[in-house]
Amino acid sequence: MDFDRYCEAVAANRRKHGFDRLDGDVSGVDGLWRTREEDPTVGSVSLFAAVADADDYDPDDVVEVADRFRGEILSRLGERDGTTPIGYVAFAVGSPDDAVVSAATSYTVAERRTNVFPLVYDTNAEELHTHPVPRLKGRGIYRRQSADAERLFDV
Numbered sequence: 001m002d003f004d005r006y007c008e009a010v011a012a013n014r015r016k017h018g019f020d021r022l023d024g025d026v027s028g029v030d031g032l033w034r035t036r037e038e039d040p041t042v043g044s045v046s047l048f049a050a051v052a053d054a055d056d057y058d059p060d061d062v063v064e065v066a067d068r069f070r071g072e073i074l075s076r077l078g079e080r081d082g083t084t085p086i087g088y089v090a091f092a093v094g095s096p097d098d099a100v101v102s103a104a105t106s107y108t109v110a111e112r113r114t115n116v117f118p119l120v121y122d123t124n125a126e127e128l129h130t131h132p133v134p135r136l137k138g139r140g141i142y143r144r145q146s147a148d149a150e151r152l153f154d155v
Helices: 003-016 059-077 098-105 139-153
Strands: 030-039 043-053 084-093 114-122 127-129
Touching (some): 003 030, 003 084, 003 139, 043 059, 059 084, 059 098, 059 114, 084 098, 084 139, 098 127, 127 139
Parallel strands (some): 043 084
Antiparallel strands (some): 114 127
């Protein structure tokens, strides 16, 4: 699947789940989408989603774009939004290198009261790489990530 078809499929999923496209661009990603939901384990959440054409990305690029994405979420929410911000950026790559997958799935998710989950979508194998759910503390947000990733980015 090529990047444009993947973006179209993901955009359809986001619209289906009540995400609205936001104005403005974030360097390194294709569009920015947002919705608010109530989660029984996490509480009130603000969800942000984007896709990046990452065919030429190395692990440092993945981290850099995820950091910029986190900064954009923080700037859009402000200090006292009252929700838990969760962001997903799916890096679309044809046959991703193990180092790129590792950089995304080992990224420090929680920082500055914002949770950002970089995901890697292998456009050749049509496989989504997500963060593993830990066995102990913090399972709720990681379970949420797994379900959100499947409903929004696994096409």
